[in-house]
Amino acid sequence: MNKVVFNNMVRFILLVLFQVLVFNHINLFGYINPFIYISWVFLFPVRKSKSLLLLTSFFLGILIDVFSDSGGIHTAAILFIAYFRLPVLKMVMGKSDFDYVLFNLKNLTLNKLLLFITILTLLDTFMVFLLDYFSLSDIGAIFSNTILTSIFTILISFFGILLFTKKHK
């Protein structure tokens, strides 16, 4: 088996287990739980097929939803950011075409990496809380939850990516 495939499978399983067993029960300040599973979308190799990213993200989302009894909320949100990953990446990098083969997340400058993670995290958490509350009268709660959860998620996934990924040579 290919090393990249193996690494990604291990990452998939670890992300699900860490999310449902650890990060769903952190309850910082009483109610904030970070969504670290979306790091899957950040870390998925760019040179792999885009449809594979959609399909794997779908199954990751379904697993998270099964464990947290949330219907299809996390699936819908992670699919959304998986679809918009490439446009956001292009926007952050500021150029329309880049080298798919040699691209590596660690080669981005820290500012750009942070911006990339921030945009996708905000999108994802907003989708999650919008679908969870499912009513526009709770828009205040939706926004406050989105902001607080995003900050926590961005911090953890940013430092997680810095610590646990190797720099491409």
Place this chain on the structure above:
Amino acid sequence: MQQLFYFIRKFRYFLLFLLLEIIALTLTIQNHSYQQSKFINSANFISGGIYNKVSSITDFFNLKSENRLLAEENNRLKNWIEKNKPKDLNQVVTHIDSGNYIQKYKYITAKIINNNYTKRNNFLTLNKGTKENLKIDLGVINSKGVVGVVKNVSTNFATVLSILNSNSKINVRLKKSFHFGTLVWDGKNYNIAQITDIPRQAVVKIGDTIITGGKSAIFPEGINVGVVKNLKFENNQYKEINITLFNDMSALSYVQVIINYQKNEQKGLEQYNLDE
């Protein structure tokens, strides 16, 4: 035909995204309706099994508070027996005529292996399922009060619609008078729930105890729910009644599932009335 193939090939990435997104949104909408999705719930053997394993480890840390709860319940039940003892024990003739007794409710002990209370729509997972006669729409309580209603069952596990869920609507009443209302939750604080549909002639005061109404076939009458915390009375009707729950929903462990033996009879009769 060729153009159709061309179209599909050109937009296949977008079409795949659309298809998967529609599946996800369908599951979401299903979850927001009364009946939870049959497949996407934690009462299956994978998630249930994992939660069961983890809870068998973390249980150890709750032993102290669990013991205290048991002691408190024993104390309450012993006091209840003392209060209801006859004056002279010699006068009591033990005479059991089984024809006089009908068992209406049966309680089954189960353990909560996954507890959620921070989201807008919370579900719990139990470690018992159809093997122990659990079914959909059974009430779940613990020694302090109401917990929720069973929503999905598999062979060994069940999910419970917590009272901290936008779909949860439980019939409750004031302990001192027979005015009924509905218990709902606004999603803000897990210790505080709301009561709606209380008739305006009811006299509600801060500190009043709220218990289950027993109108539905799910909960017996008189199970503790909470105490009125504050209320707003405007334009001759109750705008908002907040109650503090007796139960600490963040620390649930062992619960009782209630089976009502007369449920079918009651439901059938009510249905018969509706059909007429």
